[in-house]
Amino acid sequence: MRIVESYLQGKWIAGDPPGATLYDPVSGEAIAQASTAGLDLGAALRHARTVGGPTLRAMTFEERGALLAQMSKVIHGARDELIDLARANSGNTRSDAKFDIDGASGTLAYYGGLGRRLGARTFLLDGDQEKILRSVRFVGQHVLTPRRGVAVHINAFNFPAWGMCEKGAVSLLAGVPFLAKPATSTALVTARIVRLWYEAGILPEGAVSLLAGSARDLLGHLQAQDVVAFTGSGATGRVIRTHPKVVEHNLPVNIEADSLNASVLGPDVEPGSKTFDMFVGDVVLDLTQKAGQKCTAVRRIVVPEASANAVREALTDRLDQAPVGDPADRATRVGPLATASQQRDIRAGIGHLEGTALRIYGEPGKVPEKGFYVAPQLFLDEGGAHAPYVHEHEIFGPVATVLPCSGSA
Numbered sequence: 001m002r003i004v005e006s007y008l009q010g011k012w013i014a015g016d017p018p019g020a021t022l023y024d025p026v027s028g029e030a031i032a033q034a035s036t037a038g039l040d041l042g043a044a045l046r047h048a049r050t051v052g053g054p055t056l057r058a059m060t061f062e063e064r065g066a067l068l069a070q071m072s073k074v075i076h077g078a079r080d081e082l083i084d085l086a087r088a089n090s091g092n093t094r095s096d097a098k099f100d101i102d103g104a105s106g107t108l109a110y111y112g113g114l115g116r117r118l119g120a121r122t123f124l125l126d127g128d129q130e131k132i133l134r135s136v137r138f139v140g141q142h143v144l145t146p147r148r149g150v151a152v153h154i155n156a157f158n159f160p161a162w163g164m165c166e167k168g169a170v171s172l173l174a175g176v177p178f179l180a181k182p183a184t185s186t187a188l189v190t191a192r193i194v195r196l197w198y199e200a201g202i203l204p205e206g207a208v209s210l211l212a213g214s215a216r217d218l219l220g221h222l223q224a225q226d227v228v229a230f231t232g233s234g235a236t237g238r239v240i241r242t243h244p245k246v247v248e249h250n251l252p253v254n255i256e257a258d259s260l261n262a263s264v265l266g267p268d269v270e271p272g273s274k275t276f277d278m279f280v281g282d283v284v285l286d287l288t289q290k291a292g293q294k295c296t297a298v299r300r301i302v303v304p305e306a307s308a309n310a311v312r313e314a315l316t317d318r319l320d321q322a323p324v325g326d327p328a329d330r331a332t333r334v335g336p337l338a339t340a341s342q343q344r345d346i347r348a349g350i351g352h353l354e355g356t357a358l359r360i361y362g363e364p365g366k367v368p369e370k371g372f373y374v375a376p377q378l379f380l381d382e383g384g385a386h387a388p389y390v391h392e393h394e395i396f397g398p399v400a401t402v403l404p405c406s407g408s409a
Contacts, residue, residue, distance in 0.1 A: 004034035004191050007198065007210040008044035010051070015039050015213055020184045025091030025336040025372045026326055032089075034184050036213035042221040044209055045179065048150040049223075052177030052206025057146045059204075060122055064173050065115015070202045072108035075101065075161070078196055082161065082189060089188040090160065091336035091372065093327040096290045103162035104193070111169040122146075122175070146175030149225030154215065154240070156231040157183035157338050158293040160190045167229050172207060176227070179209040179218075183232075185339045187212045224249040231295070234258040258394050261286075262300040271310035280311070283400065284318040287376045288334045292398035293342070299394055301402045308380075308404040315378060315402075316361045324367050324375050336372040337397060343372040349395035353379050356389075357401065374398060 004022070005012040019035025056064065075082065079101055086097035118124070126142035151171040155163040164180045171178040182190035194210045197203050211218065222228070222245040230240050230253070237255040240246065246253055263283050269275045286297040303311045327335035337343050353359075357379040367373035376398040381390065390401045 001030065002032040002188075004032050004187050004212040006036060006039060006212045007191075007194055007208070008039060008041075009047040010205050012195070013039065019213055022089060022185060022188065023340065023372075024088055025338055026328075026368075026370070028340070028370050028372065032188060034187055034213040036211060036216055039211075039216075041211070041216060041218045044211070045150050045152075045218075045221050045223075045226070048177040048179055048206050048209050049148070049225075050206075052204060052208075053146075053148055053150070053175075055204040056172065056175045056177060056207055057122065057148075059175065060120045061115045061118035061173065062120050063115075064175065065112045065118070067112075067202065067204075067207075068108045068115060068169055068172060069112030070200070071165075071197055072105045072112060074196050074200050074202065075105040075108070075165075075193060078192075079105075082192065085192055086160070086189050087327050087335075090157075090186045090338050091327055092290070093332055093335045094330065096327070096335065099289065100159050100161045100189075103159070104165035107162065107166050108169050111173050115173050147225045147227065149176070149223060149227065150209075151176050151178040152181065152218065152222070152226060152228045153178050154181045154228070154230040154232065155183060155190070156295075157186045157342075158290060158295075160186045160188075161193060163231060164190050164193070168208065177207050177209070179211060181211040181215055181218065184213055219243045219245055222246065222249065222251060224251075227252045227254075229254040229256075231256040256295065259295045260300060260391065260394050261296060261298050262302050263298040265301075265303040265307060265311065267304045267306075269307070271307060271314070276307075276310075276314070280314040280318060283315060284322065287319065287378070287398045287400055288322045291334055291337050291374070292376070292400075293338060293396060297400075299400055300390055301400055302405055303402060305404040305406050308382075308402065311402060312360055312378075312380065319361055319376055319378070322376065324373060326368070334376060334398060336368075337374060338372070340372050342397065343374055346374050346395055346397035346399060349393065349397075350374075350377055350399060352389055352393070353377075353395075353399075353401065357381050360402070378402065380404075 015035030016037040022032040083097040086092040124144040129139045153167040234257040237257040322333035324334040325332045360380045361378035379401045
C-alpha cells in the first residue's frame, strides 16, 4: 500500500498508521493511505515562518517570479506522469486531467511573468503620497510589504494541482511561505508535485510545506501574521471563520464555498442559431467536464418557455454523445466521481429532485457496476415544483435542472 507522506520542517515524513485510505474511483479499490497522526503541526508552521519567510522576503519580485516560472516548468515536464496519476486517484479523463495540470502550470507561469514586470524590488507603494499637515515635509505613504507569517491553504478534492498552485503562486510572489493541505482523497497529485519541486532543487527551504491527511489541530497553531484560504463546503467555511484562533487574531480568511451557477438563455436567441448552439455546448461541457465536479459548473438552466423543448432536445442529443466509463478509454467523456462519499451525496440530491421534477435525461443504472459513477442527469421544473431546493442546494456532480421562465426578463 502506497503511503502519502507530508513535507514538514524540511523533510518527508509519514504520520502514524492507520490514517485515511485513498481509493481508485474506477475500481473502488484502495490505492494509498495518508496520516498526520503524531506530526507536530505547530513546529511545521514555526519552521515555515522562521525559515521560509525570511528567505522569501529577502528575494525581489523578479526573483520570486523566476521561482514561479521554474515551478511551472517542473509541472509541465512531468505532465504525462501527473495526468496518469490524476486518472488513478481522481478518476479523471485525460482531458479533465489536462485541465487541472495545465491550469496549474499556466497559473504559475502567469504570476512568474507578473513578478518579472514588478522588477527588482521587495515592496510596493500603494497610491500617491498624501500631505497630512501644511508642512510639505509631513506626508503619508502606504507601503505594501510581505506578512511575517505563513499562508495556510486548505484545498478542494476536484483540482489537486490547480487548486494548490492558484493559491500558492500568489503567496510566494508576495513573499509569504505556504502550507498546502490538499483534500486527503485526492492528495497523490499534490504530493507528487511538491516532491518534484524539491527534487528539482528550486524551492527555498520552508517556502512550501505539505500536509497530507487530516488537518487535526492545524488551525490551533495560527498566529497574528498568518492567513487562511479555503476551498470547499460552506459548512466547513463557517467552522474556519469562527475558529478561536482566527477570531482571536482577526486573521484574513478567504473562503471559496458552494455555488449555484445559472446559465440563462435570452428570449431573443433563436433555436439553431450560433448563440443557441454555444449555449447548449457550454451547458453540456459543464455537465460532463470533471463529471460536473467544478465550482463553476452550471446547476440551473434558465430558458424561455418558448425555447424549452428545443433546449431539451438539443441537450439530450449532445449528452448522448458523451459516454460514461473508464477514463483510460479515450472515447470516455464522463469519468467517475472522485470519492464514494461524493457519489452518495449526489445520489441523495438526485433523490430530492426525483420526487417533484421530471427527469428528461439520464438513467442512473447505466453506469459501470464498480467505481464511483453517476450518469449525467437532467431534470425539468415546469412549474417551480421543487423550488426552493434547486435555488438553495448544490448537487456537486453531473446534475442540472432546466427552469422554463415566462416574460422578457
